[in-house]
Amino acid sequence: MRNYILNFLILLPMFMLNACGQNNTKSNTTKKTMAMENVISKPENPYYSNTDTTKLVLTDAEWKKVLPPDLYAVARQADTERAFTGTMWKSDTKGTYYCAACGLKLFKSDQKFVSSCGWPSFFEQDNKNSIIFRNDNSYGMHRIEALCGRCNSHLGHLFDDGPEPTGKRYCMNAISLDFIPDAVTENKSNLETIVLGGGCYWCVEAVYEQLDGVTQVVSGFSGGTVENPSYEEVCTGTTGAAEVVQITYDKTKTNLDEIFKVFFTVHDPTTLNRQGADVGTQYRSVIFYKNEEQKKAAQSIIAELNQAVYSGKIVTTLEPFKAFYKAKDYHQNYYENNKNQPYCQLVIQPKLEKFEKVFKDRLKKKH
Template identity: 80%
Template structure:
């Protein structure tokens, strides 16, 4: 470890500009790995294997679901087209109802449509989705609803590809997705939640580390249940911008995850990273168990001795719950590479990571 510590901070840390940009909220979903392991402890009706019909009132759903998901699922709202990356994603995996966990589609039933919403030509089985006429807004359409919880998913059209000629036009917020690669390697998968300032920056770095299978931007800590981006930005919720990293233990480990973390942000500045100021930008590790806590403590101790002149102020906090951020935050750098913030702040961080960890990049 001493060898790695000696070169962790060879390149000066960047001065950040604020990442507080406002966009329309879309979805917050908490997805883990494998079949039936999407973790939504606040939703007692959620299951990826139980197909028993649910009879839950909207009043009850409103207590459980985030406001943006409730608006679409229970009030038949429609999210903005071209939101996030799900509509054009070709990753192999399974799509579930974000409200109840019902299996809806496999990726081999999906096609990339120019409409800007996730589109499928066939449903998982005849009972996974049901339909009814929708004559709202002066149009005649066919509404698609979850076969288990009756939540609004989107609409069915007759302009899809062969062999069915159908287009299931779905709202991305109504869907949870589990990649096949993660499901296959589930026995070797582990997660860790970290916060190092703007989550756009940290997410973009870890997407390039070999062994990391998934990175999700979100929120953790604080006292507000399922906070929105706007609420977190006020600094009054106590929540921090964080990322949830899923990694393959056969390809990387917690020690390396932490070393990348302490390389790509400044852990010596209290509640700030450059121009991003507030407790929501604090340097923090949310640990799930004593092993994660001790690994972080040991590395911090060594870094304080060998590397930093100023004391590390990274907090170690028990993870109570991780909330996935709105969909437009996911893959932000990948979707907005030409924006000034991405070019001037995120790209140099990625270049620093690639230089220090050049032998650990995804091929």
């Protein structure tokens, strides 16, 4: 580890970032809870989890804030989509079907059959708790409504005209289902996420988006005592939240050592609660670790750097990860979407050029 660190120590001073100014567009203040690690990523929906089976009890108003309008109409208002919508009703691709509202596993593809009704049809559910039922006497008919066992979202109806061995037909709205092919699920096992704060997230995001092995970078907030704080609330410095990036990376292409190497290269970890002109706990240097591996790797590199490089002590805090709240869309991919803005040209672009020069062998290939 020591030799690995020393190879880039001499380059650190040229990468210490000045903090960035932000604009003042108001952010959504939806109250959110933490979502667990997902096969499917839905940062806009914090209740979504492919692993958590804990019952969700939310108001329709809360669901309306996090679901797309068409999904909300079906899931929360029992609307029905048009038959033969899309290809899901006849697809025989191997994989798993999840509730599109909350992420609960509902069906496997080997429980599916192609019916003539025009909606995805299944003869058996994943387990006895994945789908629950209630009587539906709407429209002058008696039917059995099928609902998600975790969030009570409307999925469709259950009929007694299915194939053996059950004789059942779970007639589902395609929009109520998320589908993940088996190959994608297998690839997901190579992915890991970590949340880092190094001052302005525009700068940190722009750098990590260029690193080979990083599959996604999302700007947002973490830490503190306020659920889903708005940008304005974070700027007051009273929420305890920090500007952060959530980095998803492929462990077969990069690793924690490299992620941290870049992190301590692109910001100044010796200035307490500030980066350049931006002052406050929201700009603190912080690593939100999700497990002991991340914590120990961070402790190791900090110890090495304190001994070998900095005259000032590294003040980067290590905090257990609790929740990540995505920033508004205009904060995402800010550099890519605003290259002609003065801040991008004068602040972010020079840092990227230096980063690309030093890490030239680790940059994503341009297509």
